[in-house]
Amino acid sequence: MAWFKKDKAAAGKKVKVPEGLWVKCNSCKEIIYRKEVDRNLKVCPKCNYHFRISARERISLFVDEGSFIEIDSGLSSNDPLEFNPEGSDQVSYKDKLKAVRNSSSIKEAAISGSAKIDGQPVIIIVLDFAFFGGSMGSVVGEKFVRAVEKAEKEGLPFMSVASSGGARMQEGIISLIQMAKTSGAIAKFKQVGRPYISILADPTFGGVSASFAMLGDIIIAEPKSLIGFAGKRVIEQTINQQLPDNFQTAEFLLAHGMIDIIVPRKELKKTISTILSLTA
Numbered sequence: 001m002a003w004f005k006k007d008k009a010a011a012g013k014k015v016k017v018p019e020g021l022w023v024k025c026n027s028c029k030e031i032i033y034r035k036e037v038d039r040n041l042k043v044c045p046k047c048n049y050h051f052r053i054s055a056r057e058r059i060s061l062f063v064d065e066g067s068f069i070e071i072d073s074g075l076s077s078n079d080p081l082e083f084n085p086e087g088s089d090q091v092s093y094k095d096k097l098k099a100v101r102n103s104s105s106i107k108e109a110a111i112s113g114s115a116k117i118d119g120q121p122v123i124i125i126v127l128d129f130a131f132f133g134g135s136m137g138s139v140v141g142e143k144f145v146r147a148v149e150k151a152e153k154e155g156l157p158f159m160s161v162a163s164s165g166g167a168r169m170q171e172g173i174i175s176l177i178q179m180a181k182t183s184g185a186i187a188k189f190k191q192v193g194r195p196y197i198s199i200l201a202d203p204t205f206g207g208v209s210a211s212f213a214m215l216g217d218i219i220i221a222e223p224k225s226l227i228g229f230a231g232k233r234v235i236e237q238t239i240n241q242q243l244p245d246n247f248q249t250a251e252f253l254l255a256h257g258m259i260d261i262i263v264p265r266k267e268l269k270k271t272i273s274t275i276l277s278l279t280a
């Protein structure tokens, strides 16, 4: 569960845009007028740091206005393992889920549906890091597979945006199964010859990067996103070696052939639109 562990690089970046007039950039530490950041698609105007944004904000970034039609919005986890942490002072998974659902506008860590990008139809699923660290449990996996199958049935391109710490710990083995389930759905989808575009946002880790996120025909990442499997410190302790400073950044992954392209937020729609038109 990489998102529980703060390595040095992650600790520096791991702050949400707070409510208020001014925000502090996690990267350059400048204090910036909030509206200026908002106007800039929540990208720091000084250093180009891409703040984390919600799934709905992401969708509105690159789909045609009013074209998104959500599917499976009612699916929510029913705590299959009846997971309760040890110790009576701990809040149960069920109660935590309830609290997160009440405080956010979504029922699970992913939103899926059909949309158009410059008039081109596509099926998309977007993970939301603010909901249990965007973690993949039974519902995220199920929503993913249903969305892929819809794309397959309708012969449409499929797109995902990952922003996740990995598998949902509270659903144990059922979360891990989602890795095979989503990967299997993608393998089947690829037989119909339509493109799967995978977008990696900060952060993409664990069971999500180890399954569907890295299976895109085209893999796009946002600048400076942290992407990996286990956290840097865990790897360093395991192999007993020092890792490079920019290890697990989008830029490092691009240089080593793990992703195809880094696209700034403001150019994302244009890039996706071009890919869709080239693969139509």
Ligand SMILES: [Zn+2]
Pocket: 025, 026, 027, 028, 029, 030, 044, 045, 046, 047, 048, 049
């Ligand atoms: Zn900055």
